[in-house]
Amino acid sequence: MAITMKEVAEEAGVATSTVSRTIQNRSSISNSTKEKVRKAMEKLGYVPNFSAQSLASRQTRxxxxxxxxxxxxxxxxxxxxxxxxxxxxxxxxxxxxxxxxxxxxxxxxxxxxxxxxxxxxxxxxxxxxxxxxxxxxxxxxxxxxxxxxxxxxxxxxxxxxxxxxNDNVLAGKMAAHFLIEKGHRKIGFVGFDQQEKVHQDRYTGYQVAMKQANLPTTSFYILEQANEYLQFQEYLRTEKPSALIAVDDLFALRLMQVVSVSNFKIPEDISLLSFNNSLLATFAHPFLTTIDIHAxxxxxxxxxxxxxxxxxxxxxxxxxxxxxxxxxxxxxxxxxxxxxx
Amino acid sequence: MAITMKEVAEEAGVATSTVSRTIQNRSSISNSTKEKVRKAMEKLGYVPNFSAQSLASRQTRxxxxxxxxxxxxxxxxxxxxxxxxxxxxxxxxxxxxxxxxxxxxxxxxxxxxxxxxxxxxxxxxxxxxxxxxxxxxxxxxxxxxxxxxxxxxxxxxxxxxxxxxNDNVLAGKMAAHFLIEKGHRKIGFVGFDQQEKVHQDRYTGYQVAMKQANLPTTSFYILEQANEYLQFQEYLRTEKPSALIAVDDLFALRLMQVVSVSNFKIPEDISLLSFNNSLLATFAHPFLTTIDIHAxxxxxxxxxxxxxxxxxxxxxxxxxxxxxxxxxxxxxxxxxxxxxx
DNA sequence: AGCATAAACGCAAGCGCTTGCACTGTCAAT
DNA sequence: ATTGACAGTGCAAGCGCTTGCGTTTATGCT
CATH class of the missing domain: 3.40.50.2300 (Response regulator)
Known part of the structure; x- marks a missing residue:
């Protein structure tokens, strides 16, 4: 069986309570005693039993x-x-x-x-x-x-x-701002779930920034089923946005593919900005410009x-x-x- | 404080040991007693304490x-x-x-x-x-x-x-087989880490199948850095493979993008088959044909x-x-x- | 020197459960 | 009726640790 506190106590010539308090590094034990106990623990290779600790202390850590x-x-x-x-x-x-x-x-x-x-x-x-x-x-x-x-x-x-x-509204705003600064005027926001608070917030931020810049077109698309894809492709063709904001990296990957299929090149024809900076971001080709949310x-x-x-x-x-x-x-x-x- | 076994025992008019054995559904307790105990547990809303159980039974579950x-x-x-x-x-x-x-x-x-x-x-x-x-x-x-x-x-x-x-060799073989049956002759295998056993195995399977079909070109590419991308694109252009096997779905996503950028369409120009059937497979566009490994x-x-x-x-x-x-x-x-x- | 006070440690009672063993009652077989 | 065998429970000793409180010893003060 494993070493118990009792054995450590004997080895160190103290009571088990002293060992316990040493482990918890309580101030009521003198440094010299602590040292003695620690040596004993070391020597015997003692490791406290977790279940016993939780039972007695009423917390499970x-x-x-x-x-x-x-x-x-x-x-x-x-x-x-x-x-x-x-x-x-x-x-x-x-x-x-x-x-x-x-x-x-x-x-x-x-x-x-x-x-x-x-x-x-x-x-x-x-x-x-x-x-x-x-x-x-x-x-x-x-x-x-x-x-x-x-x-x-x-x-x-x-x-x-x-x-x-995160402050997702702010992040959305930042995203739009950044693209606007880069000279983009037709910027689309693309998400896939309107129910999601994150999507909503990022979208809101985007809207605010666009409005501030007094930019005409504000667009919002959702893709889930085949026909939504087609609508989106239609949008790309007719509106010719120069930049897209994707609601997250994973989704951006999908978007990249859709855009490619529609014969637009990223970033030459369309710039793409997304969120999260997940590990996927450098897994994409080209690498995603993205807003790191510091997960x-x-x-x-x-x-x-x-x-x-x-x-x-x-x-x-x-x-x-x-x-x-x-x-x-x-x-x-x-x-x-x-x-x- | 929470209900303990003792209280349940009192309520049911038995000993705590009986309660314990009832919980473990031991055969040494008669059904009538078990019933009684269960009623008491129910009534009091008893839930066994995990730490105490582990301590006494020496297993943590x-x-x-x-x-x-x-x-x-x-x-x-x-x-x-x-x-x-x-x-x-x-x-x-x-x-x-x-x-x-x-x-x-x-x-x-x-x-x-x-x-x-x-x-x-x-x-x-x-x-x-x-x-x-x-x-x-x-x-x-x-x-x-x-x-x-x-x-x-x-x-x-x-x-x-x-x-x-999984039997990854077999899976690799199956992948190649499938493509061969579909009429493909120039099939490339693409992975990203030669050290990985999974990659090796799938590649081996692919080789076997190609050899069996007596198919000339066997290709194997690794992408990690920019120049490897270029090499790969070069390969696409010169060899014009009609199908690609990607070592997993995540990697396939990246591949799709690279292929698109090289102006090939999936699946019209190049078919793509990958492994895992991870949740990403239907996140791609078009949806990935993939070998489900039943994660x-x-x-x-x-x-x-x-x-x-x-x-x-x-x-x-x-x-x-x-x-x-x-x-x-x-x-x-x-x-x-x-x-x- | 005498006493209060504090610092350092030990005692022992739990924490809530499991389980080996002892005990009681029942029933079939002698 | 006596015995043996069992099925069905209870007893109580842990499991290994924590902690309130009591005890001992060292320290400071008058």
Missing amino acids: TIGVILPPFSQPEKASDPFFLEILRASSKVCSEREYTVAIASGDTTKELLESVRLMYLRKRIDGFLLLYSKLGDPVSRYLHDHNVPYVLIGCPVEFENEVSYVD MELGRQATLQLLTKLSGDQEPIIKRTIPHELIQRETVNEHHQTSTR | TIGVILPPFSQPEKASDPFFLEILRASSKVCSEREYTVAIASGDTTKELLESVRLMYLRKRIDGFLLLYSKLGDPVSRYLHDHNVPYVLIGCPVEFENEVSYVD MELGRQATLQLLTKLSGDQEPIIKRTIPHELIQRETVNEHHQTSTR
């Missing part, structure tokens, strides 16, 4: 990361989630925490899984990676006062949730926030905004006006 | 999923991992297990994280999602007899590891295998092969020969 229900598979393919997961996991292991994952095919399954994890005391708190109106999971967390922080923008209980997010940082901050929340000493609600940053690569060109102005 | 170290970021963007994670998580929650994630930026960090999880008895066993020659993590697992199963093809301790994988099933089977291994009663080593399946979508056309035959 484990957080649950809640992935969006699989019913929206497009989301599931987004590298975004893995990045968050990794960032969170990193912060956790630095602080001797563990991350467990909560996922489910349906909202119902997910809720059940979250509920059980919490009730069985497997988990101290959650990181919620999505936010949807009327979502029973966030409702549960909220109603039962489960500690959690949201990554993304809350659509319910806005004033009672801790969250970290890692989102994950990091959210996790930190959750951990301090769990440690007790903290103000109830914190809202944090992670800055974004434009990464210039290959898909945006200067546009030299022909007709306008 | 938690498995760790080991993600590849982040030093290979291309891998990290592959939706493959999330799919596995979800599949595993699903199996786990059905069996009241939990999945924790182990990841790290470097191999060293990863190893440390895995080691601690195991030593602190936070975890019963692992699912390893990558396999690399000389990898210290798999060496650790192996040397310390940690229960684990690998998803993918082992490159070390081949005969001492349980794993589940979910890989995750499922691997997890099941791990769980039975953990439950004790089982033969030491199991190797399982998950079948693949060709999914026809839009990127492969019939090829009508012009010169040959």
